[in-house]
Amino acid sequence: xxxxxxxxxxxxxxxxxxxxxxxxxxxxxxxxxxxxxxxxxxxxxxxxxxxxxxxxxxxxxxxxxxxxxxxxxxxxxxxxxxxxxxxxxxxxxxxxxxxxxxxxxxxxxxxxxxxxxxxxxxxxxxxxxxxxxxxxxxxxxxxxxxxxxxxxxxxxxxxxxxxxxxxxxxxxxxxxxxxxxxxxxxxxxxxxxxxxxxxxxxxxxxxxxxxxxxxxxxxxxxxxxxxxxxxxxxxxxxxxxxxxxxxxxxxxxxxxxxxxxxxxxxxxxxxxxxxxxxxxxxxxxxxxxxxxxxxxxxxxxxxxxxxxxxxxxxxxxxxxxxxxxxxxxxxxxxxxxxxxxxxxxxxxxxxxxxxxxxxxxxxxxxxxxxxxxxxxxxxxxxxxxxxxxxxxxxxxxxxxxxxxxxxxxxxxxxxxxxxxxxxxxxxxxxxxxxxxxxxxxxxxxxxxxxxxxxxxxxxxxxxxxxxxxxxxxxxxxxxxxxxxxxxxxxxxxxxxxxxxxxxxxxxxxxxxxxxxxxxxxxxxxxxx
Numbered sequence: 001x002x003x004x005x006x007x008x009x010x011x012x013x014x015x016x017x018x019x020x021x022x023x024x025x026x027x028x029x030x031x032x033x034x035x036x037x038x039x040x041x042x043x044x045x046x047x048x049x050x051x052x053x054x055x056x057x058x059x060x061x062x063x064x065x066x067x068x069x070x071x072x073x074x075x076x077x078x079x080x081x082x083x084x085x086x087x088x089x090x091x092x093x094x095x096x097x098x099x100x101x102x103x104x105x106x107x108x109x110x111x112x113x114x115x116x117x118x119x120x121x122x123x124x125x126x127x128x129x130x131x132x133x134x135x136x137x138x139x140x141x142x143x144x145x146x147x148x149x150x151x152x153x154x155x156x157x158x159x160x161x162x163x164x165x166x167x168x169x170x171x172x173x174x175x176x177x178x179x180x181x182x183x184x185x186x187x188x189x190x191x192x193x194x195x196x197x198x199x200x201x202x203x204x205x206x207x208x209x210x211x212x213x214x215x216x217x218x219x220x221x222x223x224x225x226x227x228x229x230x231x232x233x234x235x236x237x238x239x240x241x242x243x244x245x246x247x248x249x250x251x252x253x254x255x256x257x258x259x260x261x262x263x264x265x266x267x268x269x270x271x272x273x274x275x276x277x278x279x280x281x282x283x284x285x286x287x288x289x290x291x292x293x294x295x296x297x298x299x300x301x302x303x304x305x306x307x308x309x310x311x312x313x314x315x316x317x318x319x320x321x322x323x324x325x326x327x328x329x330x331x332x333x334x335x336x337x338x339x340x341x342x343x344x345x346x347x348x349x350x351x352x353x354x355x356x357x358x359x360x361x362x363x364x365x366x367x368x369x370x371x372x373x374x375x376x377x378x379x380x381x382x383x384x385x386x387x388x389x390x391x392x393x394x395x396x397x398x399x400x401x402x403x404x405x406x407x408x409x410x411x412x413x414x415x416x417x418x419x420x421x422x423x424x425x426x427x428x429x430x431x432x433x434x435x436x437x438x439x440x441x442x443x444x445x446x447x448x449x450x451x452x453x454x455x456x457x458x459x460x461x462x463x464x465x466x467x468x469x470x471x472x473x474x475x476x477x478x479x480x481x482x483x484x485x486x487x488x489x490x491x492x493x494x495x496x497x498x499x500x501x502x503x504x505x506x507x508x509x510x511x512x513x514x515x516x517x518x519x520x521x522x523x524x525x526x527x528x
Contacts, residue, residue, distance in 0.1 A: 024179055028046065041154050044062045045153065131155035135152060136164055137150070141176055150171065219256075220260055222394060226393055230388055234261050243382075244261060245381045245382040246359040247387050248390070250438070253436075291305045306341075312352075316356050317359070322360040322373060333374065336380040402440075406419070409445050492511065504518055
């Protein structure tokens with residue numbers, strides 16, 4: 001085939017072809033046809049390198065081949081040649097019974113060729129079988145990096161010479177721009193899909209939290225990043241049947257998240273049955289979990305269905321699962337593995353149609369290492385592990401939680417507090433909260449009772465919350481050097497009385513105590 005002598009004759013139609021589609025693969029046959037006018041070839045191949053340069057993914061190939069190209073492992077000789085620049089291989093042939101390819105490697109920046117031999121990949125064997133005897137490879141580069149290569153394949157052993165490299169590079173540069181545009185388009189599509197998934201997930205989280213709020217119990221409150229990540233993970237896993245392990249400190253809201261998972265799951269219409277594994281001794285826990293027959297043990301006057309049976313078609317939530325004894329752990333493992341169990345005192349096997357959600361405030365991995373918890377049960381429970389952050393890591397949620405608790409408690413105690421003063425709110429936000437959300441609710445409930453329908457003030461808060469702020473503000477010693485708790489308490493009472501001008505009612509409010517409680521401590525420390 002006669003070569004076109006200048007590049008202007010073919011670059012214009014080539015660029016026009018590339019502009020018609022963002023997907024190089026769709027127009028590769030046309031690219032080949034246009035490029036053939038200046039660099040003759042029987043096959044044209046576009047391969048992109050993997051990140052480690054160990055493989056090439058052939059994404060487009062012109063010509064009639066009996067198979068679809070795929071990944072090709074690169075021999076070291078070829079990989080080094082590709083990384084060093086453009087090169088030409090001539091006189092290609094199969095050797096060693098068709099298992100190897102032999103030829104001459106002539107790098108474009110060297111005058112002398114050198115022999116090369118490497119294991120033949122299936123695609124190259126097919127090309128050789130169709131008459132491949134030479135190929136010219138030029139790098140497809142972008143911003144100084146090598147994306148891959150454009151390979152011109154010919155059946156003539158003397159098809160290419162160094163003069164073809166300049167034209168081949170021009171074609172490769174055009175293809176590189178097309179590949180870059182294609183990657184940008186694909187990245188934008190992936191980003192758009194990710195945004196759409198995130199929006200759908202966020203909408204689903206909002207729907208679920210609204211539904212739980214309408215039920216009036218186990219409200220999901222908070223918008224901090226740490227809490228939203230928990231809700232996002234919970235919503236994603238909810239649609240599956242996977243066992244979930246909720247881990248975190250006591251009071252962080254593990255049951256709230258478990259109920260959200262149940263509400264978002266295909267088992268939402270089924271029951272949600274909770275069992276606290278730490279609240280019962282071993283024999284009662286086993287009975288509560290698996291049920292028992294009449295006469296199974298002393299006091300078993302009637303048959304009793306267990307929590308597994310009660311949760312059929314729904315969710316079984318096992319709180320404080322780390323407190324299970326080894327025998328109960330073994331039986332629960334069978335439930336998770338075989339979906340079968342037996343009531344105590346019965347030889348009849350029953351099916352366990354449940355999804356298990358478990359929670360713990362202990363480090364289960366450490367318990368496994370110490371031999372206190374079965375490793376096989378741990379792996380069954382922790383198919384999907386969600387770690388809940390402590391309240392001190394989501395302080396931004398405390399104001400919303402306070403408002404929610406005030407509203408809820410107003411209904412339950414009959415006198416809704418008028419609000420929370422700024423000082424009291426600041427103290428509540430600043431507190432360390434070792435008991436997390438549960439402790440916060442208890443503090444608000446106590447304060448709501450004490451305020452008798454008025455605003456919750458600092459005087460309605462416990463001394464443990466008020467004392468650190470008041471002592472620091474007054475410039476008194478921080479109690480760090482006081483040797484005993486009694487001495488520390490005495491110092492706090494003295495400081496409160498001084499701040500209150502010895503008004504006992506006011507001092508009691510500073511300390512979060514009743515007047516009677518303060519009077520008892522004054523007598524104890526002989527402060528009158």
